[in-house]
Amino acid sequence: MYHTLSVLVEDKSGVLARVSSLLARRGFNIHSLAVGPTADEGMSRMTIVVEAPELEQVKKQLHKLVNVVKITELEPDRSVEREIMLVRVAASVGSRSEALEVAAIFKATAVDVGANSITFQVTGTPSKINDFLELVRPYGIVDMAKSGRIALGREPKARKLKAIS
Amino acid sequence: METITGAEALIRALEYEGVDVVFGVPGGAILPAYDPLYDSPIRHILARHEQGAGHMAEGYAWATGRVGVCIATSGPGATNLVTALADALMDSVPLVAITGQVPTGAVGNDAFQEAYTTGITMPCTKHNYFVTDPNDIANVVHEAFHIASSGRPGPVLVDLPKDILNAELVWKDPTDLALPGYKPTTEPHHRRIREAVQVIDSAERPVLYVGGGIIKANASEALRAFADATNIPVVTTLMGRGCFPDSHPLALGMPGMHGTYTATTSIQKSDLLIALGVRFDDRVTGDPQYFAPEAKVIHADIDPAEISKVRVADVPIVGDAKAVIEAMIEAWGDRPTPARREWLETIHRWQRDHPLHYEQSPDGTIKPQFVIEELHRITGGDAILVSGVGQHQMWASLHWKFDDPRRWINSGGLGTMGFAVPAAVGAKAGMPDELVFAVDGDGCFQMTFQELITAAVDGIPVKIALFNNSQHGMVTQWQKLFYNGRLSGSQLGENAVDYVKLAEAMGCAGLRAETPSEVAPAIEKSLTINDRPVVIEFVIDRDEMVFPMVPAGGSNDIVLMGPEDL
Numbered sequence: 255m256y257h258t259l260s261v262l263v264e265d266k267s268g269v270l271a272r273v274s275s276l277l278a279r280r281g282f283n284i285h286s287l288a289v290g291p292t293a294d295e296g297m298s299r300m301t302i303v304v305e306a307p308e309l310e311q312v313k314k315q316l317h318k319l320v321n322v323v324k325i326t327e328l329e330p331d332r333s334v335e336r337e338i339m340l341v342r343v344a345a346s347v348g349s350r351s352e353a354l355e356v357a358a359i360f361k362a363t364a365v366d367v368g369a370n371s372i373t374f375q376v377t378g379t380p381s382k383i384n385d386f387l388e389l390v391r392p393y394g395i396v397d398m399a400k401s402g403r404i405a406l407g408r409e410p411k412a413r414k415l416k417a418i419s
Numbered sequence: 420m421e422t423i424t425g426a427e428a429l430i431r432a433l434e435y436e437g438v439d440v441v442f443g444v445p446g447g448a449i450l451p452a453y454d455p456l457y458d459s460p461i462r463h464i465l466a467r468h469e470q471g472a473g474h475m476a477e478g479y480a481w482a483t484g485r486v487g488v489c490i491a492t493s494g495p496g497a498t499n500l501v502t503a504l505a506d507a508l509m510d511s512v513p514l515v516a517i518t519g520q521v522p523t524g525a526v527g528n529d530a531f532q533e534a535y536t537t538g539i540t541m542p543c544t545k546h547n548y549f550v551t552d553p554n555d556i557a558n559v560v561h562e563a564f565h566i567a568s569s570g571r572p573g574p575v576l577v578d579l580p581k582d583i584l585n586a587e588l589v590w591k592d593p594t595d596l597a598l599p600g601y602k603p604t605t606e607p608h609h610r611r612i613r614e615a616v617q618v619i620d621s622a623e624r625p626v627l628y629v630g631g632g633i634i635k636a637n638a639s640e641a642l643r644a645f646a647d648a649t650n651i652p653v654v655t656t657l658m659g660r661g662c663f664p665d666s667h668p669l670a671l672g673m674p675g676m677h678g679t680y681t682a683t684t685s686i687q688k689s690d691l692l693i694a695l696g697v698r699f700d701d702r703v704t705g706d707p708q709y710f711a712p713e714a715k716v717i718h719a720d721i722d723p724a725e726i727s728k729v730r731v732a733d734v735p736i737v738g739d740a741k742a743v744i745e746a747m748i749e750a751w752g753d754r755p756t757p758a759r760r761e762w763l764e765t766i767h768r769w770q771r772d773h774p775l776h777y778e779q780s781p782d783g784t785i786k787p788q789f790v791i792e793e794l795h796r797i798t799g800g801d802a803i804l805v806s807g808v809g810q811h812q813m814w815a816s817l818h819w820k821f822d823d824p825r826r827w828i829n830s831g832g833l834g835t836m837g838f839a840v841p842a843a844v845g846a847k848a849g850m851p852d853e854l855v856f857a858v859d860g861d862g863c864f865q866m867t868f869q870e871l872i873t874a875a876v877d878g879i880p881v882k883i884a885l886f887n888n889s890q891h892g893m894v895t896q897w898q899k900l901f902y903n904g905r906l907s908g909s910q911l912g913e914n915a916v917d918y919v920k921l922a923e924a925m926g927c928a929g930l931r932a933e934t935p936s937e938v939a940p941a942i943e944k945s946l947t948i949n950d951r952p953v954v955i956e957f958v959i960d961r962d963e964m965v966f967p968m969v970p971a972g973g974s975n976d977i978v979l980m981g982p983e984d985l
Contacts (some may be wrong), residue, residue, distance in 0.1 A: 264600060268549070272541060279542050314724035320546040320566060323600040 256285055257309045258335065258405050261300040261316060262324040265291065269321045273300060280315050282306045286402035297323065301404045328405045335405040339383045340365070342373040344394030353393055360386045371396050425553040426451035426584040429517065430459050432560035435593065438488050440848055441517075442466050442475040446492025447532055449519030451584035464848060464877050467869040469496050471841040473503020475870070477512045478845030481828040482803055482853075484637070486567050487845065490517040494532030497578070498539060502835060505543040507574040509832025510658060511635060513567040514574035515560075516544075522582040523551065536578045545573030553586040561593035570603030571722040572635055603721060607738030607746050615693075615717045615734045616750040622691035622715070624762045625651045628674070628703075631658030631831070632696015632720060634824045638741035639663065642695070645744050650756050652766055654682040656697055658831045661821035671766065675703040676969050677813040680773035680978050683967070685766055686711050687975050694718045696740040699729035700832070709974035719743040773980055775817055777963075784960040785935055787811060787886050791818040794856065794884060797942045802854040803828065803846050807839035807863030810892035813965040815858045837866030843881040844874045854946075857883045861911055861918075862891040868921070874952045875926030882945050883954045888961045889913045896964045900985070922954035930955040 263269045270289060277284055285303040292299045306312050313325050328335070345353045350372065357364060357374050360382065366373035376386050380403055387395070423431070429452050433441070440462040445453045456463055466472035469491040476487030491500050497518040507514045521530040537549045546566050548559045556579075563575040619625060633642055639662050646653050646669050653663045654674045663670055674682035686692065692714045697703070704710040707729050718725075718732035719740065726735045736743055779789040791814055794802075800820055806812040806829040821827050828846055830838035843857035864885055874881050886892075894909040922929030928948045932941040932955065945953040968979045979985065 268537060268541075271538065275541055311724065311728060318545075318722070318724055320598060320601045 255307065256303055256305055257312070258328040258330070258333070258403065259300075259302045259304065259309075259313070259316075260326045260328055260405060260407065261302060261322060262292070263298050263300060264321040264323060265296050265298045266321055269298070270300075272319050272321065273302070273316065276315055276319060277302075277304065277312070280311070282312050286400070288402035288404045290404070301402070303403050326407060328407055333405050333407045335379055335403055336377060337380050337383050337403050338375065338377045338401040339387070339398065340373060340375055341387065341390065341398045342366075342371050342396040343390045344370060344396055345372045346370055349393055353390060356386075356389050360389075362386060420589050422587045423590055424451065424455070424584065425556055425579070425586045425588060427455045428553065428556040428588060428590055429560065429579065429584065430455040430461065431590060432557045432593070433461060433488065434459060435557070436486070436560065436564045438486075440464060440479065441488040441490050442472040442479070442845060442848075443490030443517075444469050444472055444492070444496060446496050446519065448493035448521055448581045449490060449496070449517070449579075449584075450492075451581060452490070452517070452519065452579070462848075464844075464873060464879075466841065466873055468867070469499035470502050470837070471844075471867055471870040471873065473500045473514070473516065474506070474835075474838050474841035474867070475845030475848065476514050476516075477503060477507055477510075477838075478805065478828055478842030479849040480512050480514060480845075481842070482825055482846035483849040484825065485849070486513045486515055486564055488515050488517070492519045492532065493521055493536065494534045496532075497536040498534055501539060501543060502833075504540055504574045504576065506830050506833040506835045506838065508543050508545065510830065511572045511631060512574065513572035515563050515567050516574060516576040518576060518578050519584070520549070520578045520580040523580045524582070526580065536576070540576050543574070544576045547576040547578065549578045550580070550583050553583050553588040556583075556588070557591060557593045558597070562596055562598060565596055566598070566601065570601075604723070604737045605721065605739040605742055607719065607736045607743045609746070611734060611736045612743070612746045612750050615736060616747055618691060618715060618717060618734055619649060619651075619693065619747075619751075620754065623759075624689045625649075625691040625693060626685050626689040626714075627651050627653040628656070628686060628692050628694045628697055629653060629659050629662060630656035630695075630697035632740045633659055633662035636696065636721070636740035636742075637824075638696070638744055639824045641741050641744040641748065643667070645748050645751075648748060648751055648756060650759050650763070651693065652685060652763065654678070654686060655821075656700070656703055657816055657829065659696065660816055660827040661824045664822040665820040666822055671770075673816055675700075675975070676705065676971065677817065677965050677967060678703075679775060679817070680967055680980060681766060681769040683969065683975050683978055684769055686714070688765075689714045692716045694732075695743065696720060698725045704729065705969050705973055705975045709976065773978075775967075776981065779935055781935055783935070785932065785938060785957055787814045787957070787959045787963055788818045789935060790884060790886070790938055790957050790959070791815055791858070793938050794858075794942055795819050797939060797946070798854060798856070802826070802856045803850065805829065805839050805843040805846060805855065805857040807857075807859045808834045808836045809860050809863065810896065810963075810965050811858050811860040811863075811886045836863045839863055840867045840881075840883065841870040843883070844870055844879050847874070847879045847881045851879075855881045857881060859883055859885050860892055861885060861887045861889065861916070865911070865916070868925075871922070871927050871952050871954070872925045879952070880949050881952050883952070885918060885954055885956045886959050887918065887956050888959050888963075889915065890961065893965070899964070900970075918954060918956040922952075927952040927954055929953075931958070932956070933958045
């Protein structure tokens with residue numbers, strides 16, 4: 255089962271190695287891992303999608319790392335998850351316009367066009383990206399890169415309603 | 420403003436932390452640190468191998484409760500420390516390891532004696548540091564000591580490139596700790612404590628299953644008060660031997676693979692396990708599926724990751740063992756002490772019917788259990804007992820009577836052969852007025868005996884009871900039991916070593932006992948020699964096996980009490 259964790263870590267050298275080594279050592283499989291700076295200087299956020307039967311041990315073991323400050327498990331219905339994909343699709347003169355039509359439906363942008371292929375950039379939820387990938391697959395996928403998932407929790411409903419009223 | 424070097428800052432930082440002794444081996448990259456060490460009141464003990472330095476620091480930490488410090492150079496110096504670091508991590512021993520590193524500019528270039536020390540030690544330390552700014556030294560060392568000794572203790576490594584040690588800086592005392600991600604929970608949650616006491620109140624066959632966490636938290640007195648107030652029998656794990664007195668009527672001894680019948684069986688039959696400072700190690704549980712099948716579990720530990728890792732806890736409590744027990748005593752209040760007549764009678768019957776047993780014939784070969792009992796009798800039990808790993812370790816744990824904490828030192832989790840000699844040296848360096856006796860096997864002894872040269876040269880008169888059966892005894896036992904007696908690669912060679920001569924060659928006294936009647940005189944003689952280390956070789960019965968025994972991975976319902984049960 256896949257779980258998404260948002261992990262706030264101190265921005266120190268070696269932290270990524272500590273996190274990935276710990277997950278490997280304890281036998282948890284990393285599906286994707288994205289890391290970048292936060293608004294708070296000195297802190298980075300890792301969005302980790304792990305495959306584990308239950309998450310409690312993963313969280314507890316990660317917490318033992320001195321540089322790990324906060325761990326939040328992101329439930330799909332209470333968080334926003336996004337991914338970016340670059341995919342180069344085989345498209346010669348004959349199939350080019352058809353491929354562009356599919357891309358338009360998904361709001362994918364053509365970021366590079368050549369004689370034999372088009373590279374699309376598509377942003378969205380992991381499922382949207384996978385759907386797009388399946389639709390363009392018949393044209394022939396030449397190459398592909400995914401950013402890995404990034405995510406943030408949504409504002410809790412109660413607080414949001416109160417703020418509005 | 421006074422400037423000092425990074426090396427001077429390092430030594431000053433160690434002094435600031437109250438360090439009185441470091442165990443180490445010098446070398447190129449760490450050399451700058453050895454120069455100011457020459458002028459420091461800190462005693463340096465020159466180990467013969469960095470692994471020895473690491474185990475000495477562990478022995479020191481076990482015996483004193485303070486942080487042990489070891490020091491090594493870059494590359495092979497650091498890699499030789501790895502076994503000791505892994506050992507300390509498994510057994511939660513507070514350690515700070517200082518390693519030299521090649522100069523910053525050479526890092527990553529495969530320089531002479533370069534190894535990626537922080538990378539190599541990442542999975543076998545609680546935390547580690549690679550210092551890139553000399554101004555950080557005071558704070559990093561301060562943090563290292565704090566992390567090593569607080570929460571669940573463990574080893575912390577500080578890697579210092581040579582140019583950082585040579586750089587100049589202005590000393591400033593360490594400032595407040597900047598560890599936003601490190602806040603161990605020590606105070607237990609009150610609701611959990613109330614729940615625990617309610618569960619205890621309604622239990623009929625409760626058992627206190629306690630271990631190393633009691634010793635680390637200095638919770639022995641509290642544990643005793645709690646056991647007395649609730650009249651609950653106590654099993655002590657290998658790591659917890661001595662945290663509850665074996666002479667106490669509620670003491671059942673060690674549980675598990677080589678535990679006493681009563682300790683193991685009482686857990687199996689209990690309806691409540693009160694697990695304090697233990698981690699449900701496989702050597703205790705056997706197959707966890709069959710472990711204590713009828714028991715509810717209260718599990719208290721300072722490390723939340725231990726709770727429900729192996730066995731789901733019905734009442735999980737995160738906190739320091741002493742704080743937890745004291746809170747439970749308070750919550751127990753003035754409830755009358757339960758008689759538990761039926762449960763305690765059952766336990767006493769098991770103790771009567773299934774005692775530890777062995778036979779020492781007066782004109783036969785020496786039985787190792789007899790040596791442990793004689794050692795205990797002659798010293799009055801007034802010694803710090805240190806052991807390596809294997810048969811001798813189990814015999815020592817089973818047949819010695821432990822009555823106080825920090826008087827039993829061994830390698831429990833990692834099972835590091837060769838631990839005993841250096842750990843004994845470290846314990847004696849920390850507690851010079853105590854009698855320190857290592858019980859060691861010949862297989863273990865041959866891995867680290869060179870540290871007796873350290874002991875002789877540095878005036879650390881430890882005593883070694885060497886059990887010689889010319890083999891890796893526990894391996895031989897398994898080969899006899901599970902591999903049709905095919906003794907593949909486990910025999911050390913009969914009369915391969917003259918241990919008396921070896922001891923004398925290293926500046927120690929060497930004694931030998933070959934018959935049961937020679938055992939007591941040899942021990943008595945060893946107690947009269949205090950100007951140098953003593954090695955007593957006991958030539959023991961090669962066929963003796965460790966019992967009780969639960970075959971690995973099996974159910975703890977089946978305890979083999981002796982060869983008659985095979």
